[in-house]
């Protein structure tokens with residue numbers, strides 16, 4: 411057993427009779443948000459539940475290949491709000507996957523908050539809020555998908571896993587741990603991945619679908635950023651790239667296109683922190699990455715209204731690019747690099 415006996419027993423009991431279930435995940439869903447939600451959805455359906463998966467906003471097209479994406483209900487799309495709210499109203503059970511604060515859902519969070527359904531949270535982020543009736547939270551897990559597998563195993567129901575569920579969960583794991591490269595990679599993550607491969611997940615297929623699907627303009631944009639925009643400060647230990655609206659337009663960037671760019675500066679020996687700033691119409695979105703003990707979660711929380719994990723966090727700035735850059739460079743003085 412990986413999780414407390416009492417909680418697993420409680421979950422088993424809740425799932426013992428067919429229920430009306432809604433699964434929700436965080437805004438801008440990533441591979442883990444979609445993989446864990448879609449994998450768990452298929453699992454619950456196999457157990458006889460009626461399941462809808464609601465995403466706050468639309469997912470990026472590079473994740474469309476994950477099994478079951480055509481069934482996703484998008485809250486912020488056209489008629490989505492009405493349909494999703496009706497669905498939430500009729501739900502007896504709501505699973506909140508891969509986030510731990512309802513604010514991460516923005517307006518959809520309100521609908522979840524007022525729902526009287528029994529709420530179960532399954533998540534691996536730090537500092538969870540106390541909004542669920544039953545919570546599975548553990549920051550040692552590299553992905554929510556890895557937790558889903560262990561919860562299913564704890565319930566003694568791995569027999570229900572098929573190749574589709576396995577590939578969904580495997581995708582969640584490898585997208586959140588960078589194909590076993592990040593320091594959230596544990597022996598448990600490898601063991602769960604191995605079990606999922608035995609159930610039919612294809613590592614080569616998932617790797618191709620995740621890693622080698624750029625449009626030409628996207629790769630050229632990466633080249634431009636690395637060649638002309640990359641700055642190194644703090645004795646070349648901190649790298650950052652700042653991109654404006656005009657450049658986003660010039661390269662015809664689509665949502666999700668800058669994904670992964672923030673990791674490239676780590677190719678330079680000695681770089682310990684990498685930051686990517688992207689100017690949106692109403693604010694600047696920031697991605698923070700770090701190595702080892704350097705805590706960008708606290709940094710993002712303290713200075714840029716964000717957070718996440720110690721080595722991977724997000725944030726925002728409502729100031730213009732020049733002021734944001736100045737603020738960032740000043741804030742860096744408080745970041746311990748050794």
Ligand SMILES: [Mn+2]
Pocket residue numbers: 442443508534552553554586
């Ligand atoms: Mn995750």
